[in-house]
Amino acid sequence: MKGIKNSILLCILCLIFSGVNGQIISGNVVNEHNEPMIASGVxxxxxxxxxxxxxxxxxxRGNFLFDNIKEGTYYVTVVASGFRKYKTDIFTVKDSITLPVITLVQYAKELAAVEVRSTKPIIEVKADRMIFNVSSSINATGSNALELLGKSPGVRVDNSSLSVNGKNGVIVYIDGRPTNLSGNDLAAVLTGIPSANIEAIEVITNPSSKYPAAGNAGIxxxxLKKSQSLGLNGSTSVTASFAHTPKYDFSGNFNYRNKFYNxxxxxxxxxxxxxxxxxxxRQVSGNxxxxxxxxxxxxxxHNYKGGADFFLSKRSTLGVLINGSALSGPFKTxxxxxxYRTPGVVDSFLNSANNQTKRLxxxxxxxxxQYKDTVGRSLNIDADYNTFRNNMNSAQNNEYKMDPDSILGINNIxxxxxxxxxxxxxxxxxxxxALAGKLGIGAYYNDVSTENDFKVFDRSNTYEKLDSSxxxxxxxxxxxxxxYISYSRAINKVSFQLGLRAEATSALGSLTTLDAGAYRSLDxxxxxxxxxASLSYKxxxxxxxxxxxSRRIDRPGYEDLNPFVNILDELTLSKGNTFLKPQYTDNFQLSYNYKRYTAMLGYSRIKDFFTQVLDTVDGNKSVQTVKNIPYQYVLNFTTTAQFDVTKWWGVYCYLDINNSTYKxxxxxxxxxxxxxxxxxxSENSFDLSHGWSAQLSGYYNGPAATxxxxxxxxxxxxxxLQKKVFDNNGTVRLSVTDIFNTLRPGGLIDFGGTYLRSDFRSESxxxxxxxSYRFGKKSVKQARTRTTSADTESKRLKEK
Incomplete structure (x- = not known):
């Protein structure tokens, strides 16, 4: 009897032990765009x-986890509305396992119906990024990419400089590929991309080690828009904008796909x-x-993109791509x-006219x-060649006068x-x-070569004379x-990722002048x-x-290193700084997500922070350049909320409180x-009846410092206001931006003996x-979105 009791007790203990130490089956479900399939049934x-x-x-995040699973053989099925049912192969459970990523494929017919009736939310908040769905925004009509960035939550645009959550050093990609531009040059390219060509803007504030280390504020x-169809489809759009002057833009896209190529x-x-x-x-030295x-x-x-994907097999794809922009047109100032030499008394006047032509x-x-199999192995290889050509010719006239009829001097260049x-x-x-998780490794090589020629001619006399100085x-x-090397794994309700990236940089710069000869300025x-590292607890x-x-680096932009002098007028100049050092950032972030609500607390320490500085030369000339501030400290809190007031009224709210210290x-x-x-x-969306919809949006950006x-x-x-027409294939949009005409930025510098107050007013x-009109089929897959090898250089060129 005692032996039977002991046997029963041993069996109970074994059952308890097996229950506590059951195995874990985890995985991730995404769609064809690698977006998590939230609430899909697993x-x-x-x-x-x-x-x-x-x-x-x-x-x-599209993750799922089954715990306390006994040893045996199993399979998993996944269902979601509008997608084909997915069934895995049979697998054996002896230890905890992580299944390969499950990709759901949409039904062609069902997607066509869904595409007509549903619209993406204007703002989406995900674990590692915030997405501004431009194609869903009525108010985005007729804007360009730079203007839309200024309206994106957490992003600030100040005089062509971008910052996210109070930090500069933003890396900019277009379709996962680098613009290789920053500052003025980047602004020019972004202003050349109409909103009709943009699908969405993604703000990634804390990239993993897989991403290049550049960009302390993130990515x-x-x-850009891609047609989603088998067969042939696409769309076209035309927009007219009216302010002080009229503006027009046109855009179109197409996609053709069969089982062999796209x-x-x-x-x-x-x-x-x-x-x-x-x-x-401006006040300086008593003047x-x-x-x-x-x-x-x-x-x-003009901006363009074209490419092809060739499906070599079910696992392998070879792709080619070309994209670019061509910008021209005069710029008149x-x-x-x-x-004033004496307070309140005008001593003289300076009248300037600058006529500039640019061809960029x-x-x-x-x-x-790309190779991707069914057991979790994937390989991506990218090779890129980027070219940037900028030809600028500027004629500037400067006249000093005592009064309208008395000329003191002329300096034309x-x-x-x-x-x-x-x-x-x-x-x-x-x-x-690997090791019950996922192991990633990668390598990267980048080779940059820049050549800059700058010539100045004196036009004050009847003929031009080269200014050798x-x-x-x-x-x-x-x-x-x-x-880099990275490792990620999920254990019960905890998932983590660890990564380490190493980057070696060598740089050589030389400046040659007609007067001083050649000398090496940078080596x-x-x-x-x-x-x-990241840790998530569900x-x-x-x-x-x-x-x-994460720890990140921002290397100086190529234009910021260029010591050439850019002349607005004879008293207002700008130039680069050859001895600008990289800035380094340590980012810490704590986040919480609950349904459609998020909160994030972040802290960043930036060493050798880039900043625009105003210097004075020759007693009265103002020269703007870029220098390093030893430290910037940023503490910020952001929270978002998405909710429905009624069935036809949806609201998105974003709050960012940011404290910045410069020392x-x-x-x-x-x-x-x-x-x-x-x-x-705040963004308010109104789904009205009979194909009508409306939006009301606005933001308040309080006083700040850079x-x-x-x-x-x-x-x-x-x-x-928006109306669907032609069986929902056409869309008519009417919008007014900056209704109260209040978008007038201004700044103040009062440091180091220089006082400068500035105000700007544009056609906001x-x-x-x-x-816009869509044509062709409305179903299934699109061209792949790829991240190319040039990602680290995303912001360092400047287009304007």
Missing amino acids: SLLRATDSFLVKILPADT INIR LFGNYGYQYGDNRTLSHFF TFDQRATYIRTSDN TSSTDI RRVNYNINY RTIALTDIDIRSVKVDYEQK MTSNFAYKEKIYAG TSYLNFFPG LNNYSTWGLSY GNLNNSYLDINVTRFLIY GTTRWKEIWTVDAG RRLKISF
Whole structure:
């Protein structure tokens, strides 16, 4: 009897032990665009008799996890509305396992119906990114990419500079490929992309080690539209905008797909004048300069993309791609400056006129190979060649006057600036299952070569004379070698990722002037390691906590290194800084997600922060350049909420509270600035009957600071109306941006003996009307979205 009791007790203990130490089956469900399939139904079935063991929905990341699973043979099925049912192969469970990523494929017929009736939310919040679905926004009609970035939550655009959550160093991608531009040059390319060509803008604030280490504020990826169909389909759009001057843009895209290959492409064109008014009030060395200027830029912009994917097998795809932009058109500036030697008494006037022509060409060539099998192995190889050509010719007249009829002096000059940049890069990424998780390794190589010629001619006399003191050549070469390793795994409710990236950089720059001859201005090399880690804890199917850390680098933009002098007028100049150092950032982030609500607390420490600085030369000339501030500290809190007031009224809200501190020696003075900024953004969507819909959006961006510049508050309200026509294939949109005409940024610099107050006013209030039409089939797959080898260079060129 005692033996029987002991046997029963032993059996009970074994059952308890087996229950506690049961195995775990985990996985991830995505669609064909690699987006998580939230709430898809995942079932675990016993292979021997198809008995349903467990069923649960995928979470907000598309993840699922079955725990306390006995040893045996099983299979998994996944179902979601509008998608084909997925069934895995039979697998054996002896230890905890992670299944290969499950990709659901949409039904062609069902997707066509869904595409007519449903619309993506304007703002989507995901675990690692925030997505602004431009194609769903009525108020985005007639805008360009730069304007839309200024309306994206957490993004600020100040004088062509981008920042996210109070941090600069933003890497910009277009369709996962680098623009290789920054500052003025980047602004020019972005203004050349009409909103009709943009599907969405993704803001990724904490990239993993798989991404290049560049970009302390993270990554902005602009996804252009791609038709989603078997067979032939596409769309076309035309928009007219009316403000001080009219503006027009046209765009179109197509996609053709069969079982052997996929062809795709798009084209966009913009034309129109854009006027900006500025007011600069500057005091230095007892003198006062009060300048008012008018800028008129004529946009004559083309951007394009074309490519093909060849399906070598079910697992292998070879792709080729070309994308680029061509920008031209005159840029005219007229300014008048009142000069005060004695307070309240005008001593003289400076009238300037600058007529500039620019021809800019940017082309990216890419070849890509992708392999992906059913057991979790994947290989991506990218090779890129980028070219950037900028030809600028400027004629400037400067007149000093005592009064309208008395000329004190004339100084007329002409400048020619030629910039050639070539970038060659290759990257390889490999992933496979390992150690009950996923192991990734990769390598990257980038080779940059730039050549810059700058000539200045004196036109004050009847003939032009070359100014040898201002004429120069700047050459710069840079190579980056990088490699990374990453590991991720899910254990019960906990998932984590660890990564380490190493990057070695060598750079050589030389400046040659006609007067001083040749001398080497830059010769440096450095090796850096960039660790990254993230931890996620799933409380339940609705709530998740996250914790992450990453270290990042921002190398100086090529234009910021270029020491050439850019002349606005005789008293207002700008130039680069050959000795600018890279800036390094340590990012910490704590996040919480609950259903459609999110909260994030972040802290960043930036060493050698890039900032625009105003210097004074020759006693009265203002020179803007870029220098390093020893430290910037950023503490920010963001929260988002999405909810439905009624069945036809949806609301998205975003709040960002940001505290920035700048400390260290700058221009022989000690800088200690602390500013707290508030940003509130709201988007209201109204789904009206009979194909009508409307949107009302607005934001308030409180006072902020970037280095030595303090920015005043700005706010704006937009509204739009939309009607579906022609059996829902056509769309008519009418919108008004900046209804109250309040989008007037301004800044203040009061540091190091220089006082500068600036105000700007552009054509922000616009009436826009557009018509778009879709043709062809409306189903299934699209061209692959690829991240190419040139990603680290995303922001370092400058297009304007």
